[in-house]
Amino acid sequence: MDFFNQDLTSLHADLVAKKISAAELTQATFDNMAKTDAKVDAFLNLNADAALKNAQAIDAKGINADNLLAGIPVGVKDNIVTKGLTTTAASKMLENFVPVYNATVVDKMLANDMVIVGKTNMDEFAMGGSTENSAFKVTKNPWDVSRVPGGSSGGSAVAVASGQVPVAYGSDTGGSIRQPASFNGIVGMKPTYGRVSRWGLIAFGSSLDQIGPMTRTVKDNAAALNLIAGNDVHDGTSSKRAVPDFTAGLTGDIKGMKIALPKEYMGDGIDPKVREVIQNAVKQFEDLGATVEEVSLPHSRYGVSAYYIIASSEASSNLQRFDGIRYGFRAQDVKNLEDVYVRSRSEGFGDEVKRRIMLGTFSLSAGYYDAYFHKAGQVRTMIIDDFNKVFNDYDLIIGPTAPTPAFKIGDEISDPITMYMNDVLTIPVNLAGLPGMSIPAGLADGMPVGLQLIGKSFDESTLYKAGYAFEQATDFHQATPDLGGTN
Amino acid sequence: MAEERINAEQVKHVAELAKLEFTPDQLELFTGQLEKIIGMFEELSTVDTTGVPVTSRVSDRQNALRDDVAVQSNQRQALLANAPETAEGLIRVPTIIDESGDGE
Numbered sequence: 001m002d003f004f005n006q007d008l009t010s011l012h013a014d015l016v017a018k019k020i021s022a023a024e025l026t027q028a029t030f031d032n033m034a035k036t037d038a039k040v041d042a043f044l045n046l047n048a049d050a051a052l053k054n055a056q057a058i059d060a061k062g063i064n065a066d067n068l069l070a071g072i073p074v075g076v077k078d079n080i081v082t083k084g085l086t087t088t089a090a091s092k093m094l095e096n097f098v099p100v101y102n103a104t105v106v107d108k109m110l111a112n113d114m115v116i117v118g119k120t121n122m123d124e125f126a127m128g129g130s131t132e133n134s135a136f137k138v139t140k141n142p143w144d145v146s147r148v149p150g151g152s153s154g155g156s157a158v159a160v161a162s163g164q165v166p167v168a169y170g171s172d173t174g175g176s177i178r179q180p181a182s183f184n185g186i187v188g189m190k191p192t193y194g195r196v197s198r199w200g201l202i203a204f205g206s207s208l209d210q211i212g213p214m215t216r217t218v219k220d221n222a223a224a225l226n227l228i229a230g231n232d233v234h235d236g237t238s239s240k241r242a243v244p245d246f247t248a249g250l251t252g253d254i255k256g257m258k259i260a261l262p263k264e265y266m267g268d269g270i271d272p273k274v275r276e277v278i279q280n281a282v283k284q285f286e287d288l289g290a291t292v293e294e295v296s297l298p299h300s301r302y303g304v305s306a307y308y309i310i311a312s313s314e315a316s317s318n319l320q321r322f323d324g325i326r327y328g329f330r331a332q333d334v335k336n337l338e339d340v341y342v343r344s345r346s347e348g349f350g351d352e353v354k355r356r357i358m359l360g361t362f363s364l365s366a367g368y369y370d371a372y373f374h375k376a377g378q379v380r381t382m383i384i385d386d387f388n389k390v391f392n393d394y395d396l397i398i399g400p401t402a403p404t405p406a407f408k409i410g411d412e413i414s415d416p417i418t419m420y421m422n423d424v425l426t427i428p429v430n431l432a433g434l435p436g437m438s439i440p441a442g443l444a445d446g447m448p449v450g451l452q453l454i455g456k457s458f459d460e461s462t463l464y465k466a467g468y469a470f471e472q473a474t475d476f477h478q479a480t481p482d483l484g485g486t487n
Numbered sequence: 488m489a490e491e492r493i494n495a496e497q498v499k500h501v502a503e504l505a506k507l508e509f510t511p512d513q514l515e516l517f518t519g520q521l522e523k524i525i526g527m528f529e530e531l532s533t534v535d536t537t538g539v540p541v542t543s544r545v546s547d548r549q550n551a552l553r554d555d556v557a558v559q560s561n562q563r564q565a566l567l568a569n570a571p572e573t574a575e576g577l578i579r580v581p582t583i584i585d586e587s588g589d590g591e
Contacts (some may be wrong), residue, residue, distance in 0.1 A: 193545045207544050236551030237544070305528045316505060323506070325580060334517035336545040337583045342507045354507055358521060361505040362493070363528075375531045375539030382534070384542060416520055417527060431544030457547075 001028040001381070002036070002163030004480045008068050008220045011166060015063045015071045022071030023061065026055040026115050029073040031165050033117070039483050040140045040149075044078050045086050046118040050372040051480040058113045068223045070113040075159040076169035078119040079126055082106050085116070089202045090134040091124045091349035093322050093329045096470075104235070105169060105211050105228040112227055113243020120155030121169060124350045125319065126176055126204045128152050129422045132413045133352045140409070142182060143447055147406040150180030156214050157184040161481060167215050167224045171201055173208045174307055175426025181214055182401035182450025185440045185479060187467070188214045190426075192458045193433030194239035196225075197232030204316040205311035206237075208430040215475055218439060218467040222246035225460065235461045244461055250468040255289030257466060258394045262297040265399030265425055268278065273444035278400050281451045281470065285398070286471050295390050299382040302435055303428040304420055306383065309363045309376035310431070315353075316360025322348065354424035355416060362415045384432045391456050400425055401438040401450035418458040425452060435460045437465045440476040448479075492525045494518065 006014075020028075030048055037043050055071065064070045076082060079089040081099035083106075086092040109116060123133035128335040131139045131154025139154045141147040149158045154171025157180035160168050170177040170188035181188025181449070189212045196211045203209065213224030229243040261282060266275055282292045324330040324344025330344035339357050349357070363372040390397060402422055412418050429436035434454055441451035451470070453463045471477050498518045502509060509517060563576070572579040 097569055100562050100569070158549035194547055207546075233553055237548055239547050241547070261564060299534070302531060302534060303489040305531050309526065309528060309531075320506075324571065326566075326573075327569035328576060334581050336581055338582055342508050345506050346508045349507075355517065355520065355524075357505050357507065358498070358501055358517065359524060362501045362521070362525070363496075365501060365504060371532065372525075372528060375534075375540060376528075376538035377543055379531055379534055380542040381539050382536070384545075417523055420524075420527075431542075431545075 002032050003166040003216070004163045006166065008072060008166060008223055011072060012068050012070070016053065016065045020407035022055040022058040022115065023052060023484050025071060026051050026073055026117065029117055029165065034484065036162050036164050039145060040142050040162050041137045042120055042139055042162065042164060042397040043075065043156045044088060044090065044121050044136055044155065047085055047116050047315050050085070051117050054110070054202055055115050060117070064113065067112055069227050072112045072114050072167060073117045073165050074109060075118055075120045075165045076106065076116055077153050077156050077168070077170045079122060079171055080106060081115065081200040081202065082119065082167065085119065087119065088136070089125050090122045090136060090355070092135045094136070095329065097327055101200065104197035104232045106200065107226050108237055114227070117165060120153070120159050122155055124353050125315070126152040126171055126173055127352050129175065129179055129355050129419055131155060131414065132409065133146055133350055134182055135350055138409060141222035141406045143185065143408070147447065148409050149324045150183035150402070150406060152176040153214065154180045157181055157186060157188065160184070160214050160216060161186050162483060163480065165168055166220060169211055169228070170214050171209055171211050172430065175207045175423045177212045177214060178426050178436055178450065178452060179402045179422065181438040183447030183448060185408040185476070186214055186216055187218055187437065187439050187477070188212065189221050189460065189463070190429065190435065191225060191229065191460055192435045194237055195225040195458065195460065196228050196236045197230070197235040197437070199232055201235035205314040207314060208311055214318050214407055218464055219247060219250055219252060221437070222250065222464045227346070235252050239458070241458055245458055246464050249461055249465045252469045252472045254285070254466055254469040257290040257396070259285055259290050259466070260291045260295040260390050260394040260397045261292055262300065262397060262399055263294050264297050264300050269361065269403050269421070269424065270400055271404045271444065274400050274404060274449050277442040277444060277449040278451060281398065284473055285466070290466070295394070297386045297390065299379060299386050299427065302379050303383055303431060304424050306376040306379040307423070307427040307431060308359060308420055309372050312381065313359070313363050313373050316357045316364065319357055320354070322478070324348070334385045370455060375395060380431045383428050384389060387428070387432050387434060396462050397454040399452050400444070401452040402426070405444050405447035407451055417459050429454055433457065435463055437463045439471060440479070442476050442477070474485060490531070495517050
């Protein structure tokens, strides 16, 4: 079965009423994946045997009627470690890596009886915006298989958008959940930095990375964030703030909500068709009784440069651990230890990863640190100040998630700067540690366009509330891709 | 800022710091791409950041302390299973001193 006509609420009702067992649901999920994933290549590695066993165990003890996620099949991005299940981060470096522990979010999925059906494709080490940087396969956009799914969480986005799973988890360092959500017409949430434990997320930019859910509806997304949010003793940056029920407050009523529209997010670099979709969304919010006013985020234009310095610097440090010694790829026929390091890294990493390591190493090196890394950290402060000023007067910020709809496979992969500029609207949110969500807002030439909602720190609830009201008033989230099948 | 932002020699030096090596063709490709990307970075020099503090973290935590309680975390065999080469319960690595005799 596919998940185009069911959400978590209806699936849960069927499971509780025993119209379908968790094992039957899991089997039906794999049956559909066998057909559908052959067309889109969202998954790197399936977990069929363990998933079916887990589902049978869940059936044996009974579906918890109070847990919306019990018995639900889920896809997990392949940079989130899963004990005993190969985790590659889509890199040759980790092609045969079998983690000895679960990420905290994975432990929470399993403790709450979710059924992990497989690991999803991504740009290598989450570096990229098209999933073309995977060492193993190119994931296709289900709306047009000649186009990219976005990235880096392209596999998770496509797994949901093609109806293979109702929920998948991704990670977002500069837009890697929101941009593929936008390109695939689904809901993707990057939570506030610290809302979700990063323990077991293979590190890219440690001051930027967050794990978040990708779903077809806002309510499903809120439930999927409920599951993974909260403090974790293993992640010293995870917040101790209380976690609200994100599904509460989904009333559809946003009268009086004060919404800001940054003029920089609607400028020349934005595809006119994307701008039109967002302008229609603005009208929709006004019709719902919110006020929408233009504001300015004057330093957001510097976000891409600041981000690629900071994220690459953090990456160059984080990826030092891949040295060919303790785990991962080791080059053959090496002469000495230095050779192990250099040749293992040079043969094990793909070009985009090498580019980021080089940029980071350069930005941190003697003579350049002040002009690049230090400066980028200062500009980061100014970007945060811009947001703070707007949030003094407004409840949330809206704009496009990405400047364009999904581009063609192969079109941008050889031009790093063009690829980096795709992140211009999502990056400032990571630099500031804020929550950001992309929801379906319409189509441009048949391809989905995402609306980005940006909230105050730890105020995911307002994003869900506004997103839900928009979703209930529109039918964009009900559109599904036609994969050339008969269903 | 300098006219030439980064040249092939510098790229080679940075690659050495990062424990990477490139073929001559790759070196040319990477030098050109890094030159362009670092050129983009230079727009930051137009921003007046006088007196602006650096942000390096956005967590709401200051210190993260916990009780110092011993836990059983011995996973030696499981960890070794991921090592490229092992011997007698240890990770095996090539010789640290080059013995190939080519005089490097």
